[in-house]
Amino acid sequence: EPEVTQTPSHQVTQMGQEVILRCVPISNHLYFYWYRQILGQKVEFLVSFYNNEISEKSEIFDDQFSVERPDGSNFTLKIRSTKLEDSAMYFCASSVRDSEDTEAFFGQGTRLTVV
Amino acid sequence: RKEVEQDPGPFNVPEGATVAFNCTYSNSASQSFFWYRQDCRKEPKLLMSVYSSGNEDGRFTAQLNRASQYISLLIRDSKLSDSATYLCVVIRFSGTYKYIFGTGTRLKVLA
Numbered sequence: 001e002p003e004v005t006q007t008p009s010h011q012v013t014q015m016g017q018e019v020i021l022r023c024v025p026i027s028n029h030l031y032f033y034w035y036r037q038i039l040g041q042k043v044e045f046l047v048s049f050y051n052n053e054i055s056e057k058s059e060i061f062d063d064q065f066s067v068e069r070p071d072g073s074n075f076t077l078k079i080r081s082t083k084l085e086d087s088a089m090y091f092c093a094s095s096v097r098d099s100e101d102t103e104a105f106f107g108q109g110t111r112l113t114v115v
Numbered sequence: 116r117k118e119v120e121q122d123p124g125p126f127n128v129p130e131g132a133t134v135a136f137n138c139t140y141s142n143s144a145s146q147s148f149f150w151y152r153q154d155c156r157k158e159p160k161l162l163m164s165v166y167s168s169g170n171e172d173g174r175f176t177a178q179l180n181r182a183s184q185y186i187s188l189l190i191r192d193s194k195l196s197d198s199a200t201y202l203c204v205v206i207r208f209s210g211t212y213k214y215i216f217g218t219g220t221r222l223k224v225l226a
Contacts, residue, residue: 101147103149
């Protein structure tokens with residue numbers, strides 16, 4: 001069964017450092033998303049991406065965040081200067097189309113720990 | 116008011132019990148609804164979609180009440196393997212279709 005894969009599974013970084021979280025969406029999917037989940041809290045939308053540009057972003061997704069699809073397979077989330085409060089599980093998701101009844105498939109997540 | 120609200124639980128039930136979760140949403144423009152399951156420190160996985168007419172998948176039944184803006188999930192004959200957090204997800208269109216997650220309801224099925 002096709003799946004969304006994320007690397008690394010766990011990343012520890014020092015405050016102020018840049019991190020890049022990587023995702024390989026399902027190959028025929030066109031819409032890509034990043035969500036995050038702070039430990040013990042709900043899953044929160046960060047950004048959606050289609051046709052090589054951001055479709056929508058939340059207020060969490062400030063200037064410290066950026067996304068990129070550098071080639072035909074990878075979808076990355078970059079945090080330029082990490083803060084302690086960026087520590088969370090980051091989930092990448094993809095869907096074949098953007099419609100109300102389309103399932104988004106989630107990757108297994110990258111646990112980011114900022115120390 | 117939160118856009119999607121769930122009782123966080125935990126719900127501790129014995130094996131074989133029937134358990135029901137509710138979820139309320141505040142935005143009447145919400146388009147679609149799902150229940151996802153999340154195991155500890157894992158990704159959310161789709162459990163079932165929720166339709167106005169109600170739908171059933173084995174031991175699981177989902178219902179939607181648009182007038183009262185709530186969604187329910189009923190689990191019959193609960194198994195130990197049903198222990199997880201159940202996430203209510205509301206799809207809202209605001210340029211793109213966005214998943215809005217509830218905080219989740221934690222279920223623990225006891226032997």
